[in-house]
Amino acid sequence: MSSEAAAGAAATRPTALSVRGVRKYFGDHAVLQGIDLDVAEHEVVVLIGASGSGKSTLLRTVNLLEPVDDGQIFLREDDITDPRADPDAVRARIGVVFQHYNLFPHLRVIDNVTLASRKVFKVSKAEAEAKGLALLERIGLADKARSYPDRLSGGQQQRVAIVRAIATDPELLLLDEITSALDPVLVGEVLDLVRDLKEGGSTILMATHEMGFARRVADRVVFLAGGRIVEAGTPEQIFNAPEHAETREFLARLHL
Amino acid sequence: MSLLTPRREPVDRPAPSAVELERRAYRRRAQIRSVVVGTASTLAFAGAVVLALRLSPGWEDVKSSFFDVSIGLDALPAILDGLWLNIRVLVVATVAVAIVGSALALARTLRGPVFAPVRLAAAAYTDIFRGMPLLIVLYLVGFGVPGLNLFGRVPAEVWGTVAITLTYSSYVAEVLRAGIEAVHPSQRLAARSLGLSHGRTMRLVVLPQAVRKVTPALMNDFVSMQKDVGLISILGAVDAIRSAQRVVTDTYNFTPYVVAGLVFVALSWPLIRVSDWLSARARAREQIGGAV
Numbered sequence: 001m002s003s004e005a006a007a008g009a010a011a012t013r014p015t016a017l018s019v020r021g022v023r024k025y026f027g028d029h030a031v032l033q034g035i036d037l038d039v040a041e042h043e044v045v046v047l048i049g050a051s052g053s054g055k056s057t058l059l060r061t062v063n064l065l066e067p068v069d070d071g072q073i074f075l076r077e078d079d080i081t082d083p084r085a086d087p088d089a090v091r092a093r094i095g096v097v098f099q100h101y102n103l104f105p106h107l108r109v110i111d112n113v114t115l116a117s118r119k120v121f122k123v124s125k126a127e128a129e130a131k132g133l134a135l136l137e138r139i140g141l142a143d144k145a146r147s148y149p150d151r152l153s154g155g156q157q158q159r160v161a162i163v164r165a166i167a168t169d170p171e172l173l174l175l176d177e178i179t180s181a182l183d184p185v186l187v188g189e190v191l192d193l194v195r196d197l198k199e200g201g202s203t204i205l206m207a208t209h210e211m212g213f214a215r216r217v218a219d220r221v222v223f224l225a226g227g228r229i230v231e232a233g234t235p236e237q238i239f240n241a242p243e244h245a246e247t248r249e250f251l252a253r254l255h256l
Numbered sequence: 257m258s259l260l261t262p263r264r265e266p267v268d269r270p271a272p273s274a275v276e277l278e279r280r281a282y283r284r285r286a287q288i289r290s291v292v293v294g295t296a297s298t299l300a301f302a303g304a305v306v307l308a309l310r311l312s313p314g315w316e317d318v319k320s321s322f323f324d325v326s327i328g329l330d331a332l333p334a335i336l337d338g339l340w341l342n343i344r345v346l347v348v349a350t351v352a353v354a355i356v357g358s359a360l361a362l363a364r365t366l367r368g369p370v371f372a373p374v375r376l377a378a379a380a381y382t383d384i385f386r387g388m389p390l391l392i393v394l395y396l397v398g399f400g401v402p403g404l405n406l407f408g409r410v411p412a413e414v415w416g417t418v419a420i421t422l423t424y425s426s427y428v429a430e431v432l433r434a435g436i437e438a439v440h441p442s443q444r445l446a447a448r449s450l451g452l453s454h455g456r457t458m459r460l461v462v463l464p465q466a467v468r469k470v471t472p473a474l475m476n477d478f479v480s481m482q483k484d485v486g487l488i489s490i491l492g493a494v495d496a497i498r499s500a501q502r503v504v505t506d507t508y509n510f511t512p513y514v515v516a517g518l519v520f521v522a523l524s525w526p527l528i529r530v531s532d533w534l535s536a537r538a539r540a541r542e543q544i545g546g547a548v
Binding site: 023025030069070071083084 | 269270272273275276279282283286
């Protein structure tokens with residue numbers, strides 16, 4: 001059986017995430033038409049492509065926010081698309097940052113950051129807050145710990161959202177167009193933080209429209225169109241010498 | 257897609273893999289298992305309730321004075337006749353509540369010092385009628401107002417309708433006001449920036465969104481009103497409950513009350529289902545593609 005072969009292959013690889021033949025349909029519309037993608041540990045993989053190419057849907061299937069219609073997704077060696085897997089346990093191993101930050105407006109910054117540690121991982125409040133404060137310190141927002149999110153700028157909120165996602169040391173970080181809702185002036189501070197995370201050894205799968213950033217931070221760039229991976233390679237390959245006409249057209253439309 | 261036609265894979269959809277087929281089979285089994293468990297636990301619970309009733313020492317007496325089928329059937333025509341009055345009162349009261357409630361809600365949202373008296377009067381009205389028990393309002397309106405001898409002879413159900421309208425208008429006004437305030441201020445800004453007046457902004461932009469937000473709460477108030485129209489019986493109106501009461505005093509058997517109660521449940525049941533369905537649909541629309 002091919003699934004067993006795939007499972008065996010995934011078990012022997014040092015991959016953090018392995019996506020195998022994933023398909024997803026919304027009604028009759030095929031959003032993902034058989035995606036195969038590996039993300040090694042400490043690797044930063046950047047998904048690029050037009051709106052509707054399937055980038056966000058792919059990220060959502062990895063976090064089990066969308067059930068797949070076919071194919072498998074392995075986190076380390078665990079098949080997380082198996083209906084017997086506990087989706088909450090899987091999601092606890094993955095950190096997600098959304099386009100619109102999605103901070104909880106009724107909780108202070110520090111409580112946003114420590115919520116999962118305290119309630120999911122049962123870390124003591126003192127310990128969770130010490131770690132949360134240390135993380136906030138690193139992004140220069142320790143003085144905002146007791147503020148509510150609506151007192152923060154968009155860039156600050158997004159950095160808090162990133163800290164919230166990494167506070168539980170997830171095995172994988174999913175970043176879904178995290179700078180799309182930000183002022184151009186504020187994009188830099190968020191991207192600097194992502195670069196810090198990369199240097200700290202985080203495994204990251206991200207979707208972005210920031211080609212300049214993709215070029216600087218990505219170990220591998222994956223170009224999606226119509227729910228398929230058209231081309232994947234190093235940033236130099238994709239941006240300087242794209243092989244496929246579709247990739248060239250996409251990049252040309254961005255005036256790169 | 258109809259339930260009767262088999263689910264068809266679109267042409268460009270490749271056949272599902274073995275893994276996917278196994279997953280589907282597992283999900284199907286899990287679903288069947290949950291249906292079986294649910295049915296079994298429901299039956300067990302119902303059995304326990306029936307058993308507890310049967311085993312209680314007074315069951316035979318309760319059964320004969322509350323669940324006498326022949327007395328219930330005899331009382332049913334009179335109760336249904338009475339229910340027709342309840343339904344007419346309900347229809348009139350619903351229209352009246354919609355008008356008065358909206359007017360009160362709008363009065364409370366008026367801006368500017370000129371409207372301060374209107375705002376205050378509306379606030380005072382809702383405060384008083386939300387706080388006062390419906391029963392008291394019924395007594396005051398049903399026995400007090402006719403006592404003024406201003407209107408000649410007016411049937412009790414008319415005063416009942418007025419009392420219910422007074423009380424429920426205050427509830428509905430508050431629900432609508434909450435809905436109006438829940439519409440994001442940016443919507444008002446956008447409408448005013450198009451040159452729409454305050455009134456048009458309310459009517460064309462704010463109210464449609466507000467009503468959608470509070471539909472479940474409004475439905476809840478409606479269902480609640482549907483049963484409270486039964487209270488007009490205390491004014492002497494011959495409605496379903498009064499008709500049941502007449503049989504009760506004749507037979508010294510409470511079964512007609514049980515019948516009247518069931519008739520009210522039957523009356524409100526379709527609407528409860530519809531309102532559940534509406535709120536489920538609204539929820540589904542707001543969280544497109546959300547699996548959690």
